[in-house]
Amino acid sequence: MSFDVADVRRQFPILSEIIDGRPIHYLDNGASAQTPLAVIDAVRTYETTGRANVLRGVHRLAERATEAYENARIEVAKFLGVQPMEVVFTGGCTAAINLVAYSYGQLLKPGDRILLSELEHHSNIVPWQLLRQRSGIELDMLPVTLDGRIDLTALPRLLTNKTKLVSLAHVSNVTGALLDVRAVVEAANTVSAKVMLDGAQRAPHGPLDLPALGIDFYAFAGHKAYGPNGIGILWARPELLEAMPPFHGGGSMIGRVTLAKTTWAPPPRRFEAGTPPIGPAIGLGAACQWMAALDWSAAHDHEMALVQRLMDGLQGIDGTRLLGPASLQNRYPVVSFMLDGVHPHDVAQTLDSFGVAVRAGHHCAQPLMDRFDLDGTTRASMAPYNDNDDIDALLAGVRHAAKTLR
């Protein structure tokens, strides 16, 4: 199947916006992707024909809402290759990781260890630091190689019998490096440690088969995967969800409440206290359906051709350096770079005047910036709707910044 980028672009209304007389070149997908009509329509259908609370009502609108909400869970489960009852709707990827840190964390004992890496997003560092403060667990950090990959050669040294969990980025939000999940799982199995992946940067690039990965927890965000914001996903093995106590207390997550004692609902409801983000969940279900319909083999080739075009173009600009793998192997379309003598924010601000949206700064990965002694990077992150014009506009902006700001 050939990949028709024009057809994909037509499905994203925002891409035809004009700002200051220029088209939008949206290369900040790693922060938030744009959303297709299919998602907008699904949310609109809920808001206009089925808006009500879920689970408890007996009226028609409540039934419609509940059915749409649970159908969304089924779509997400299909996208991940898992069972719907293993899928928990959360407020986002950060909320999902915090849920695990709190609830799975309650099963850990002082002295137990959790293994992270130096390239993690703050959302996969800080919840574990909070857990350390609460419960006396210890954290270990896998180092990062010069080309921006997690250095898995350190696994044997850092995995111990005390290690209960390894939590790593599936794809780095800074370097684009794809984790060798098989190697991590094999090593973790030798000490019976669980494995959690932060899938925020991987999920937007096609369906997954989580059971085949052999992992135990997976988290991702709706808004980075073409869905609404305010919604995220936690998947966990059913026996883990069953063993975990609740994170938040409130309505929906209970079995029976008396003034003396409360019992918990089974998962996933145990972890969905209160009224969930119903519209965003329905939108994310539609986003998963939309992603599942795309030919990802062709879309990935297209995205990586954009990465190559960008890396080739940057190489032709004096004083640019890449932070991340130079090859296209085992990487995703996130490209971080520095322009010597120009701060990343000034590069990004200049790019804005070319109609190009990128992210600049530490990307919520300050330990990684410290590792490379950087103030920050400029980051372009691609989606299937990006095209050569987007890359060429970015390169023109970087050339302009190089000429005028140093």
Add this chain to the structure above:
Amino acid sequence: MSDQLYQERIVALAKAKTGAGKLASPTKSARRDNPLCGDRVTIDVTVDGNGKIAEIAHQVRGCLLCQASASALASVAVGRDVASIVDLRHDAERAIGRESGEAHEPFTAFAPVRDYKSRQECVLLPFEALQDALS
């Protein structure tokens, strides 16, 4: 448009690097970080017996606006009463449109930042570091 932001005067202030570096034996110093963007400013000062700033130096790990602001601040801080440093900050705030009234040199150079709210903290960070150092 960013070309309007990065006007010649701002770029020139940043490139001038007035006061860039460290003092050998500062009487006071402070570091201020902007957690949102990661900009970081360290300011060293020496204050003489009359309560005036005798020397000032800054190290900026930040954007061009932050560098230009530190440079502008250093160019007018020496010889001033410690108590009057707050006036310089008001001047900068007037230049970027956060306070009403006319700004004075050299801070008038920052007038283009009025239209870029997300970048105004970059201009103010050196002032915050200096105020921390003097407090």
